[in-house]
Amino acid sequence: MVVLTMPVLTQSSFFCGVPVISLLEPDSGTLLVRACEDLGFFKVTNHGIPMELIARLEEEAMQFFALPAADKELAGKANPFGYGSKSIGSNGDLGWVEYLLMEITSKPLSMDFLQKASASSFRSALNEYILEVRNLSRRILELMAQGLGIEPSDVFSKLVMDGESDSMLRLNHYPPCPMLQELNGFMTGFGEHTDPQIISVLRSNNTAGLEITLRDGSWVPVLPDQESFFINVGDSLQVLTNGRFRSVKHRVLANALKSRLSMIYFGGPPPGERLAPLPLLMAEGEQSQYREFTWCEYKSCAYKTVLADNRLDRFHK
Numbered sequence: 218m219v220v221l222t223m224p225v226l227t228q229s230s231f232f233c234g235v236p237v238i239s240l241l242e243p244d245s246g247t248l249l250v251r252a253c254e255d256l257g258f259f260k261v262t263n264h265g266i267p268m269e270l271i272a273r274l275e276e277e278a279m280q281f282f283a284l285p286a287a288d289k290e291l292a293g294k295a296n297p298f299g300y301g302s303k304s305i306g307s308n309g310d311l312g313w314v315e316y317l318l319m320e321i322t323s324k325p326l327s328m329d330f331l332q333k334a335s336a337s338s339f340r341s342a343l344n345e346y347i348l349e350v351r352n353l354s355r356r357i358l359e360l361m362a363q364g365l366g367i368e369p370s371d372v373f374s375k376l377v378m379d380g381e382s383d384s385m386l387r388l389n390h391y392p393p394c395p396m397l398q399e400l401n402g403f404m405t406g407f408g409e410h411t412d413p414q415i416i417s418v419l420r421s422n423n424t425a426g427l428e429i430t431l432r433d434g435s436w437v438p439v440l441p442d443q444e445s446f447f448i449n450v451g452d453s454l455q456v457l458t459n460g461r462f463r464s465v466k467h468r469v470l471a472n473a474l475k476s477r478l479s480m481i482y483f484g485g486p487p488p489g490e491r492l493a494p495l496p497l498l499m500a501e502g503e504q505s506q507y508r509e510f511t512w513c514e515y516k517s518c519a520y521k522t523v524l525a526d527n528r529l530d531r532f533h534k
Contacts, residue, residue, distance in 0.1 A: 231438050231440035232437035232438060234256070234437075235440075235447075236251070236260065237259070237261075237262060238252065238259055238262070239261075239262045239263045240261055240263050240356065240360070241263040245360055245364075246361065246362075246363040246364030246365075247364045248364070250361060250364035250365055253361065253450050253458075254462060255463075256429075256431075256463065256465060257455075257462060258429050258447065258448065258449055258465040259447070260442060260445045260447050260448070261353075262444075262445050264353055264445070264446050265349075266346075266350065266353060270345055270349065273342045274343065274345075274346045274480065275422060275478055275480070277342050278390070278478060278480070279478060281317065281339060282390040286302070291329075291330045292317060293329070295318055298319060298320050298385075299317070299318065300317050301316050301318065302315040302316075303315070305408070305524065306524070307520070308521070308522065308523045312405050312407045313391060313392070313405065313406045314389055314390065314407050315389075315390050316387060316388060316389045318385060318386075318387050319343070319386045319387075320384075320385060321384040321482075322382075323380040323381075323382075325340075346386075347386055347482070350386075350418050351378070351484070353418060354374070354377055354416050354418050354482065354484045355371075355377065356374075357416065357448060358377065358484075359371060359374045361373060367498065372495065373415065376415060376484075376485075376487070376490060377415055377416065377484035377485065381487035382484070382487055383485040383487060383512060384482065384483055384484050384485045385414075385482075385485070386480070387479075387481045388480055389406075389407065389477075389478070389481070390476065391478075393471075393475060393476055394472065395473060397472075403471065404470065405470065406471040406472075406477070407468060407469040407524075408468055408525060409430075409467070409524065410468070410524040411449075411452055411464040411465065411467075411527075411528075411529075412449050413485075413516065414452070414483040414485040414486075415453045415457075415485060415486060416451055416483075416484045417448065417481055417483050417484070418481065418482040418484070419446060419448070419480070419481045420447075421447075421477060422441070422476075422478045424441060424475040424478075425438060425439075425472065425477075426441075426469045426470045426477050427439045427441070427467065427468075428467060428468050428469070429466070429467045436468070449464075449465055450462045450465060451483070451485075452464045453485070453515070456492050456493065456494065456507050456529070457494060457495055457498075458494070458495070458498055459494035459499055459503070459505060459506055459507070461498065485512060486512045487512065488511070488512055488513040488516075489512070490511060490512045491509055492507075492511065493507060493508075504534075506533060506534060508532055508533075508534055
């Protein structure tokens with residue numbers, strides 16, 4: 218991991234163009250669609266998830282990451298689910314990060330280390346949070362369908378709410394990197410990538426580090442907000458909308474002084490779900506940009522690539 222120089226961020230350095238959408242606004246569906254078309258990334262407020270639950274899970278997660286390495290490794294080596302450190306995936310990607318990746322099914326979490334009595338409060342917070350964030354993703358996806366004026370309203374949300382949906386929860390911990398202060402530089406915490414699923418629901422603490430790309434390819438830092446949720450359009454949603462919605466490329470940079478904790482829910486479709494642009498979203502004579510493929514096929518492709526690869530290139534017609 219190479220340290221590169223960069224200017225010190227001030228409040229005015231952060232990108233001010235991230236759409237902020239209250240889910241209580243009457244026209245929130247229209248605003249969501251516009252944000253998905255313009256940036257593929259936005260922030261939602263009035264989301265309804267109790268702050269007490271968010272704070273409880275964050276505390277439990279930080280207690281887990283504060284454990285000795287040997288204790289954390291009892292969660293199992295990430296393959297892909299479990300505990301990982303520095304190494305991201307199996308294709309050589311590295312980052313200043315440790316993480317816990319969990320498979321989300323219609324059943325409560327069943328990882329062995331979470332069944333221990335000592336992990337009961339962590340397990341309880343995780344299961345409650347997953348229920349809440351899944352429902353938030355459903356709500357957002359249904360508002361998107363309403364904003365697009367398509368029926369039924371669950372055309373997107375049914376894919377992530379299905380009993381066989383292939384979804385994940387990822388807890389990313391980026392420890393402070395003191396060497397950066399001495400060198401006035403930056404180090405990659407999590408390398409640039411797009412998310413392959415339908416939707417990503419991100420909550421992080423009040424530590425900067427997240428950056429997204431704009432349409433001109435430039436990187437801009439996102440001001441943290443620990444009371445709201447950031448939403449990413451995933452590759453699968455880009456396909457379903459025939460490119461109308463944009464899957465945003467993003468990355469995380471390490472922080473010199475402060476620890477960053479991110480909790481990301483990835484809402485994915487069932488493994489056998491066939492993905493292709495929805496005919497009801499295509500104008501007369503409009504051609505599909507993508508060949509049809511299953512989520513299992515796309516996921517398999519994603520696991521064989523490095524983070525920065527454009528996976529969708531392989532599925533363009």
